[in-house]
Amino acid sequence: MNSNPNHDHPEWGIKLNLTQQPARTTAAPAWLKGWQREDWCRRGVVVWSKEQQEVTHWQGRQALRVLKELRSDDAWQQNGITIGNPATRLQLPVEDKRRRGSKQEPRPAEPPAQPEHVLINTIKLTGAQTQHLFAVLNAAEEDLHRMADAEERAEREALGKIVALILAEHPYEGKK
Numbered sequence: 001m002n003s004n005p006n007h008d009h010p011e012w013g014i015k016l017n018l019t020q021q022p023a024r025t026t027a028a029p030a031w032l033k034g035w036q037r038e039d040w041c042r043r044g045v046v047v048w049s050k051e052q053q054e055v056t057h058w059q060g061r062q063a064l065r066v067l068k069e070l071r072s073d074d075a076w077q078q079n080g081i082t083i084g085n086p087a088t089r090l091q092l093p094v095e096d097k098r099r100r101g102s103k104q105e106p107r108p109a110e111p112p113a114q115p116e117h118v119l120i121n122t123i124k125l126t127g128a129q130t131q132h133l134f135a136v137l138n139a140a141e142e143d144l145h146r147m148a149d150a151e152e153r154a155e156r157e158a159l160g161k162i163v164a165l166i167l168a169e170h171p172y173e174g175k176k
Contacts, residue, residue: 012049012129014136018143019043039121044147045140047083047133049123056084056121060147067137067144070130080126083133084119091116 021041028040031050039057040046047056058066066083070076091113125133137144 011051014133015046016140016143017043017046047123052123054121054123056123059151060144061151062086063137063144064148067141070134076130077127080124080130082119082122082124084122087118087120089116089118
């Protein structure tokens with residue numbers, strides 16, 4: 001389902017990929033970068049902005065969370081919203097790279113920073129654009145629930161395989 005049927009890919013839009021699309025045969029805007037082309041074809045909801053040169057992709061559960069947020073607060077009708085891909089930013093400690101034998105005292109180690117939840121690949125939508133996003137997500141809610149269920153099943157299967165690998169009995173000789 002593409003909410004903007006213009007095949008020339010308008011300035012912005014929303015499309016719902018019910019299945020993974022083949023990257024080589026899927027028409028995409030010419031301005032997309034390589035990793036954006038991957039998002040363009042992935043199963044889920046894709047929102048793009050030519051002006052901002054961004055593509056945001058949500059899996060079913062992420063799209064349902066956005067829909068829930070839009071339903072719970074109507075401030076977006078006036079101000080619009082900023083959307084993006086949820087990510088966690090981790091800051092690793094910086095090594096003290098002073099030479100051995102340096103007369104300067106080493107810096108005390110800084111405690112690791114807490115993980116920070118951020119949005120990446122952000123797109124600022126106007127109130128009217130957000131209304132359109134809301135309408136598309138509402139219309140696709142059943143499909144989004146099916147996607148979310150499939151995502152959950154796939155994650156459970158993957159976790160089961162990991163646990164099985166961890167707990168698998170490997171023959172080995174113990175110390176005698």
